[in-house]
Amino acid sequence: MQQLEIGKIYNGKVKGITQYGAFVDIDGGGTGMVHISEIANTFVNEIRDHLTENQEVKVKVIGINEAGKVSLSIKKAVENTQAAPAAPKQHQKRSGDGGQNRSRANVWEPKKQQPLSEMSFEDMMSRFKQTSEERQCDLKRSTDRKNGTRRK
DSSP: OOOOOTTOEEEEEEEEEOSSEEEEEETTTEEEEEEGGGSOSSOOSOGGGTOOTTOEEEEEEEEEOTTOOEEEEHHHHHHHHHHSTTHHHHHHHHTOOTTGGGGGTTBOOOOOOOOGGGOOHHHHHHHHHHHHHHHHHHHHHHHHHHHTOOOO
């Protein structure tokens, strides 16, 4: 079993999904947990909308506590791979790959935002509601910090 290093990105497989996160078996390195806040760059209400069991994911080790529990992040692993020269690959997918990337169907990728011109009214309202809720959460969080209160 290899020693995990904080800051490194590993391949893993989702082994369990809970209300607050997902447990991921890291290739050759044990198990860690991805908290719900570390799954995607958008608000995650239902984890199963983003992940499925046995799905292959890239994870970044963001912490290991004294008890040896490993904290993982999918969104930080994705940010790092997108910063690398992965942009041409995404461009190929958008132009239509004729199904050549089907073998990667189990690898998690962030959902692509649909352009407003192609959305129905209900979809636009849903997106507005989601972004509004995210902004309200951020505002409440920053107000709580300024006032010195913490949410439980």
